[in-house]
Amino acid sequence: MVIRVAAGVIIRNEQVFIALRSQDKHQGGCWEFPGGKVETDEEPQAALERELQEECGIEVIHSQIFKLIKHDYPDKSVELHFFKVTDFSGEAHGKEGQEVAWVPVADLANYRFPEANVPVVDALLDE
Numbered sequence: 001m002v003i004r005v006a007a008g009v010i011i012r013n014e015q016v017f018i019a020l021r022s023q024d025k026h027q028g029g030c031w032e033f034p035g036g037k038v039e040t041d042e043e044p045q046a047a048l049e050r051e052l053q054e055e056c057g058i059e060v061i062h063s064q065i066f067k068l069i070k071h072d073y074p075d076k077s078v079e080l081h082f083f084k085v086t087d088f089s090g091e092a093h094g095k096e097g098q099e100v101a102w103v104p105v106a107d108l109a110n111y112r113f114p115e116a117n118v119p120v121v122d123a124l125l126d127e
């Protein structure tokens with residue numbers, strides 16, 4: 001079974017907002033673009049808006065699809081819908097207690113992301 005996921009590349013002033021996945025989660029200890037599983041009968045963009053409210057406390061004002069990535073981990077297969085979030089209201093923070101950071105896009109190579117994120121990080125570094 002393929003798990004559908006929506007995640008946000010939240011960008012402001014050439015910095016991107018990332019969060020640390022807790023050790024007990026799948027790909028724990030990796031940094032991520034905040035987001036989560038798309039529910040049954042939910043649109044990925046709606047899932048993005050819901051997850052960013054739940055995890056980061058922001059209201060998405062403008063987002064657009066950036067990359068769609070299918071990836072098979074040894075233990076699960078994911079279909080990741082990465083959106084660029086270029087406008088939002090509220091102060092992005094780790095609403096669930098997770099460690100978060102605003103980092104310059106150019107520094108993204110210094111953070112370890114899940115394998116599926118490699119093409120996303122590479123595309124951001126090339127812009």
Ligand SMILES: Nc1nc2c([nH]c(=O)n2[C@@H]2O[C@H](COP(=O)(O)OP(=O)(O)OP(=O)(O)O)[C@@H](O)[C@H]2O)c(=O)[nH]1
Pocket residue numbers: 003005006007025026027031032033034035036037051076078080114115116117
């Ligand atoms: N949020 C997020 N998930 C990612 C990224 N890259 C990546 O491979 N994933 C994978 O996507 C899957 C779903 O994400 P999630 O664990 O955030 O889902 P969720 O918010 O609904 O949380 P849950 O674990 O409490 O159910 C995980 O297996 C995770 O490893 C990413 O950049 N952001």
Ligand SMILES: [Mg+2]
Pocket residue numbers: 034035036037055
């Ligand atoms: Mg999540």
